[in-house]
Amino acid sequence: MTPTGQRSLVLILARDLATSLATPVFVVDEVGDLVFYNEAAGEVFGRPFVEGETMRAEEWGTAFAQTDEDGRPLGPEAIPLWTAFREQRPAHRHLVITGVDGVRRRLSVTAFPLYARADEFVGALAVFWETSGDA
Amino acid sequence: MRLRIWGCRGSLATPGPDTVRYGGNTSCIEVRLADGSLVILDAGTGIRPLGLSLEGSGLRRIDLLITHLHLDHLEGLGFFPPLWDPSIELHIWGPVSPMQSLRERIATYLSPPLFPVHLSDVPSQVVFHDAPDDEVRIGSARVLSQPIIHSGPTVGYRLEEGGRILAYLTDHEPAHGADLRRAAPEWVSGFSIAQGADLLIHDCQYTEEEYPAHVGWGHSSTAHVTDFARMTKVGRLVLFHHDPMHADDELERMVARVRELAGTAFDVDLAREGMEIVLR
Numbered sequence: 001m002t003p004t005g006q007r008s009l010v011l012i013l014a015r016d017l018a019t020s021l022a023t024p025v026f027v028v029d030e031v032g033d034l035v036f037y038n039e040a041a042g043e044v045f046g047r048p049f050v051e052g053e054t055m056r057a058e059e060w061g062t063a064f065a066q067t068d069e070d071g072r073p074l075g076p077e078a079i080p081l082w083t084a085f086r087e088q089r090p091a092h093r094h095l096v097i098t099g100v101d102g103v104r105r106r107l108s109v110t111a112f113p114l115y116a117r118a119d120e121f122v123g124a125l126a127v128f129w130e131t132s133g134d135a
Numbered sequence: 136m137r138l139r140i141w142g143c144r145g146s147l148a149t150p151g152p153d154t155v156r157y158g159g160n161t162s163c164i165e166v167r168l169a170d171g172s173l174v175i176l177d178a179g180t181g182i183r184p185l186g187l188s189l190e191g192s193g194l195r196r197i198d199l200l201i202t203h204l205h206l207d208h209l210e211g212l213g214f215f216p217p218l219w220d221p222s223i224e225l226h227i228w229g230p231v232s233p234m235q236s237l238r239e240r241i242a243t244y245l246s247p248p249l250f251p252v253h254l255s256d257v258p259s260q261v262v263f264h265d266a267p268d269d270e271v272r273i274g275s276a277r278v279l280s281q282p283i284i285h286s287g288p289t290v291g292y293r294l295e296e297g298g299r300i301l302a303y304l305t306d307h308e309p310a311h312g313a314d315l316r317r318a319a320p321e322w323v324s325g326f327s328i329a330q331g332a333d334l335l336i337h338d339c340q341y342t343e344e345e346y347p348a349h350v351g352w353g354h355s356s357t358a359h360v361t362d363f364a365r366m367t368k369v370g371r372l373v374l375f376h377h378d379p380m381h382a383d384d385e386l387e388r389m390v391a392r393v394r395e396l397a398g399t400a401f402d403v404d405l406a407r408e409g410m411e412i413v414l415r
Contacts, residue, residue, distance in 0.1 A: 006320075006327040009282040012312040015322065052319060116282070117231060 008122040010114050011035070024128040030121055032057030032085045044107070044128050046099030057085060064097040069106070071096070080111035084124035088113040094131070106131050136276070136296045136414040137167040138334075142181020143406035145306070145340050145354070145376035146207050153382035158408025160184070161207035162305050162376065164336070168296055172274025175199045176292065176303050181408065182211035189217060198273050200266070200280075201229040202305055203289035204240050212241070213250050221258040226273075228264045228280075230288035238263045266290045284308050284324040285353035291328040299414040302332035302369070305376050308353045315362035329367040333414055336406065337363065339374035342389060357389050361396040371402040373412070 011029060015036045018025035024041035028034050034055040042048040045063075055063070061076025068074055076082045080091035090112040098104045111126035142148075142160030150159040161179030168174065173194055175182065178201060197217055202208055217223040229237045238254070241263075245254040254261070266280035275297075280290040283304060291304035309315060309324045320326045329335050340354035354376065355363070364372040374393060377386055390405040397403055404410075 006281065007322055009284065009312075009324060012322055012324055013284070016312045051317075117233060 007035075008116050008120075010116045010122050014114060014123070014125050018125070024130075026060075026081060026126045026128070027123060028057070028060075028081060028085050028125075029054075029123045034060045035123070041128065044097070044099060044105060044130065046101030046103065057082070063100065064095075066095050066097045069094060069096060079126075080109045081124055081126035084111035084113050084126065088121055088124075136169070136294065136299055136301060138301070138412045138414070139165045139167075139185075140181075140406050140408060140410040140412075141165060141185045142177075142179045142211075142408060143375050143377060143410075144179075144207075145338070145378055147379040148180045148207075148210075149379040154377075156383040156407065157377060157386055157405060160408060161210065162202075163211060164303070166276075166294065166301070168274040168276050170275035172276070173197050174273055174276065174278075174294065177202055177208040177305065178212040178215065179207050179209075180211045180214075183214040186214070186216040186218075195222060196224045196226065198226045198228065200278070200292050200303075201227060202291065202303070203230055203285060203287055204244075205287070205306070206244070208305070209241070209244055213245060213252070218257055218259050218261075221260070223259040224262065225259050226262045226264060228266050230280075230282065230290045231265045232288045236263070237265065266292075279328070281325070281328050283328070284312050286351075289353070291325050293328045293332070297415070300332040300334070301414060302329040302335045302337075302367075304328060304335070304337050306353055307338045308351070308355055308359075309363050310355065310359040311351060311353075315359060315366060320366060323363070323366065325363070326367060329363070329369060331368055333370045334373065334412060335364055335367065335369040335371070336373045336375045338376045339389060339393065340376050340378045342385075342392070345378075357392045358396060361393050365397065365400050369401050371404070372397070373404045373406050373410075375406045377406070 018038040024044045025038050027036040037049050066074045083091035092110045108129040108131050114123045116122045142163040144161050160181035162177040163179045163181030164176040166174040242254040270279045277295045279293045283291045285306045294301045304325050313323050338355045339360045341356045343356050343358045346356035394403045
């Protein structure tokens, strides 16, 4: 958020891009709050995005109930979006998550940090690819 | 704060009998502050006659706030007489680019083959500044800029003086990033620049019928500018950046349409060359 209370233009454009994509996309801001996910991501997550609702990093970091492909539980640091936000670097891995609707899905997730300028971190974006049906 | 519009045409200078009422010069606005300081918004072809009007004024400092580096906002700079006056300190403010400095980008235009003289050979004292993310003071005004949706690095400017606010968003397509009737204000490009402005000078390049063929070109329609002005709760809206394909009669139909859409929410005018506005 800028000093004037407005979202960075990069986040506005990231959200616009996400809105236009059929691929699940999640967007977090510079403090890690989940500020937007698109309709396709709503299906993965198990509930649609509600305007104005944000979720703190500590919440979304555990909301997916993520495991590795063998079913072993993983901490939030295993989520590429967490890495992109916390360490401000790109990340990719395979995960199995359970959305809030209780459905398990096998996913390939890519996340990367968003910089408005070389030194201005404004958030991160993650793309979830469902690699098969139910896990 | 006293304004005079020297150019309000978008994209391309468009002289001729069809544009004589609203003018064919591209973007340039003179802003006189209460302390006598001169701020100029953009350096389209309108800056040439503005520069001529300054001869003998005794000014030593001019601040030129450029929204972006498209030619219609820059092409007049080489013909701005103060640029060639060694006694003038010309402060040029413009958007940050991740690739090149403001000086480098302007030098691309002010150098052969596009221009006969190199920027480095200009006799005035030119000082370059990144458009301010944080508020800065220029003369007696507080100035803020913010990146806005257009093609390429572009900013909008907000000038505050004596409690009056001018917002200038000349090339802007907020509808490209959000549904202006439903989006939360924090998610709308340009909102914090325009919020509560006494005067909003804003892009209105297209009719509602023309816009679908120009999505992503960085400009607004009559409906979008109305929604944006209503959302930002401005006092007065001046439609700016007239499409070079729009003759005077078409522009008058467009302002009538915006007035119809706006109702009594705010005053609406059409920018024209020579128009003067006083904010006091």
